[in-house]
Amino acid sequence: MNGHASLSEVKRYYPYSQYLLDTFGGKTYKIVVASGLTCPTRDGKLAKAGCAFCDVRGSSSFFGKKGRGGSVQEQILKRLPEIRDRFSATRFLAYFQSYTNTYSDVNYLREIYEAALAVPEIQGLCIGTRPDCLPPAVLELLEELAQKTYVSLELGVQSFENSTLDWLVRGHDRDCSLDALERLRTHAPSVHVCVHLMFGSPTDSISGAREAAQILNQAGIRGVKLHQLMILENTELAERFRAQPFPTLELSDYAEKVSEFIDHLSPKIYLERLCATATHKEECIAPAWSRQRWEPHNVIRSVLEKNGTLQGRFSAEQAQGT
Ligand code: SF4
Structure with a gap:
């Protein structure tokens, strides 16, 4: 079978909107909630x-356990009506987005996840975390919940290259990410894993994007979110950049990396996002194109078109004709 059978002729990659349609039967909206x-x-x-x-x-714009925003349920019930009215939305996911939302004892995690799921309109969870914060008890809890409801784990891998992970001060290495992916695949197979990757660190190798796709093709994940390295105010990178400027990717170079990544990525893996937009434009130091909302998407689309990019056309799966 041709691996692109589920992609329409005009789609060069498997978009998140199609995945939501395949999974829920229609558009689904995330309600951001703080853990x-x-x-x-x-x-x-x-x-x-x-x-x-x-x-x-960016990572603390929401509310603490007993903070301004109230309990998990209060946060959801506060935001849900606006999203429902604005988009005529009927399906919702609770999105634990900021910080590391598995970095706690498992009883507290159960409490907050189940609190979100107790809201009748909530059809599942999206949980942002890091590869080094997935001990066995957490995987067991995630798998238990995922067997009853939809659970997406948004895993910040960022890079599979140790030079880049060190440069980003991630505090974990490539082996830690590979181990987390393997344990998720074997111990929490019902969890939909979406890996977050970042392209554009000066330490990235030329083949990094392609190799990341090749690793992810074997990892049993469902999705990927791509973003460019951005230098934002109030970060260590901002300080380093001011002390000694370093190059960031031109938009066309970033688009080429995205194109290469998609070409090598299995067509079964959805792409939730191809690039990021700086939430607070005035706080984005570089690259300047990160402040624009539509231009990056247009340039990426035209590069995919120019290259004839088609998800998985260079993946091993495709070569084997499966
Ligand atoms: S990027 Fe690092 S510091 Fe920021 S929320 Fe994720 S783990 Fe925490």
Whole structure:
């Protein structure tokens, strides 16, 4: 069977919208909710200042356990009506987005996840976390929930290259990510894993994007989210950049990396996002194109068109004709 059978003629990759249609039968909206948790790169376990690219504002713009936003259910019930009215939405997922949302004892995690699922309109969970925060008890809980409801784990891998992981001060290495992916595949197979990757660190190798696709093709994951390295105010990268500027990717070069990645990625894996837009434009130092909303998408689309990109055309699966 041709691996592109589920892709329409005009689609060069498997988009998230199609995955949502395949999974839920229609559009589904994420309601961002705060868990009240922190990160091992923020609480002093591994570091105190966070990963080098992570802005405090971006990762702390929501509410703590007992903070301003109230309980998990209060947060959801506060936001849900606006999203429902604005988009005529009927399907919702609770999205634990900021910080590391598995970085706690398993009883607290069960409490907050089940609190979100107790809201009748919530059809599942999206849980953002890091590869080094998935001990066996957490995987067991995730698998238990995923056998009853939809659970997507948004796993911040960022890179499979140790030089880049060190440069980003991630506090974990490539083997840690590979081990987490393998344990998720074997111990939590019902969980839909979506891997987050970042392209554009000066330490990235030329073949990094292609190799990342090749690793992910074997990992049993469902999706990928791509974003470019951005230098944001209030981060370690901003300080380094001011002290000694380093190059960031031109938009056309980033688009070529995305194109190569898609060509090598299995067509079974959805792409949730091809690039990021700086939430607070005035706080984005570089690359400047990150401040624009539509131009990057247009350029990426035209590069995919120019290259004849087709998801998986260079993947091993495709070569074997499966
Ligand atoms: S990138 Fe993720 S793990 Fe790192 S400091 Fe930010 S929220 Fe925490």
